[in-house]
Amino acid sequence: MTPAEIRNEILDILDDISPDEDLDSLDDEKPFREQLELDSMDFLDIVMELRKRHRVQIPEEDYGHLASMHSTVTYLEPKMKEI
């Protein structure tokens, strides 16, 4: 997957997790939590969906990389480039 495709996939997951949010104005550089009403259970949903959809395993020590859209795509790019 290209970085753009990974971004779209994350947007799709966020749309599932937070269906009431407007994601069009999401700032890729800002942390998700500053822009969306996400709690720790929602965050685990991102991890779970990546596991279910793409068999991507994200160890707990790497959760910090999923803070913003930019950092998430950067972190996932090497893991998902062959998908």
Next chain:
Amino acid sequence: MSIDGRIVSFWDHELAEASGFGIGLKGRLPRDISVSIFPSASTAQVVGCPPNVIAPNRASKLPDDQRIVITGIGLTAPNGNDWDSMRDALLNKRSGVQPYEIRYFGQTLAGICDFDTKRYQTKKDLRRGTRAGSVGVYAANEAVKHSGIDWENTDRSRVGIYVGVTEHGNVETENEIFVIKGFDYDTSCWSHHHNPRTVANNPAGEIALNMGVTGPHYTIGAACAAGNAGLIQGAQMLRLHECDLAIAGGTSESIHTFGIFASFNSQNALASHVNPAEASRPFDVDRNGIVVAEGGCLYTLERLSDAKARDAKIFGELVGYAMNTDATDFVLPNPERQAECVNMALRRAGLEADDIDIVSTHATGTSSGDTQECSALRDVFGRCKNTRINNTKSYIGHAMGAAGALELAGNLKAFDDHVVHPTINVDQLDPSCELPGLVLNEPQQVPRVDYILNNSFGMLGINSVVIIGRI
């Protein structure tokens, strides 16, 4: 004294004793006549009185802060999403049973609710929570709105939530197993939401979260006696002053678990019929089982003193209740214990069987269950001339944990409209269900309704009865 079939209790046993009649003496009177007892009198005097006079019950002698009244009703049933529309459906014989398909089991029938799930919850709430929680959130908010309580200024730490459930967690567990089956049963794909969705307090807890209630919340697991059990728990907590407002009743999400259909089917107790609206047919000779339904009904209960203080509209008073246990079988009911439960509720209410105007039966449409309940009712009400008997499951199916609360709500408007809705789908009454006072297929207008007795029984022999009085 025998003027008509109506039994009127003496207001005060001490006065009755002083009059020479002794405790428990009853006079049979028409509805517009009451008995007046004077300590000095040697006989009871029959006097005309306004038609509004109600046969006295024991609860009416309690102080107002021990009298528990219904001040709001919120519900979703397969044939209505509020109290008015459900009543209209019952009086116009509209069923809520529909064709239904569920994974693994396939085609069947169910009582399905179509309430507006987003009226009180966001899409995210709905995704994270359970159907039982959503039903509960809807019913609780509707009840509070109906009650006219100034919710914004209500001390939420003094609100208690008591929700009866038949079961909880089967739906969510089946869902997770279905999901991980797609991942070769890899348990790392099992949702982290599973535990908060399946803890036994979930439906009550979701209501608390939604409404900002910080008082006690929990569910009452009481099989299909749970709707009544929720009401009883709420009343007890109010009497103990553990809360000032109780949101109490029952919810059910049971149509979303294939297991309940499969289990009833294996028990030869799942209804089938070419016409869904005719599938739930308690007391009919051709009944062939239960129609599983979802739904919820929650009441706002308050102490009479509090209800009076805010000039609340009161829809009925909980004048008596009882719960007991068969201790005889996992599934087969015991009519002797059921009759004991009904009699206990009557005794606690200080009422005679003939004081009850409507008996709302539990009957589910199974062969043995209906017969056994009718046997119990024959024992208690067999000689009553004024008592009408009906069944609401014939319209909506069996709403499990919500059944008792919903079926009571379906009857409560009879206090005002004096109409007893019928048991529908009785083309040929099973002789073993023959009872005086059965209201079948057509609504029946009655002179007045003062007391409604609501039966709700469940597996493992749990029995519950509540009696609501007009106030």
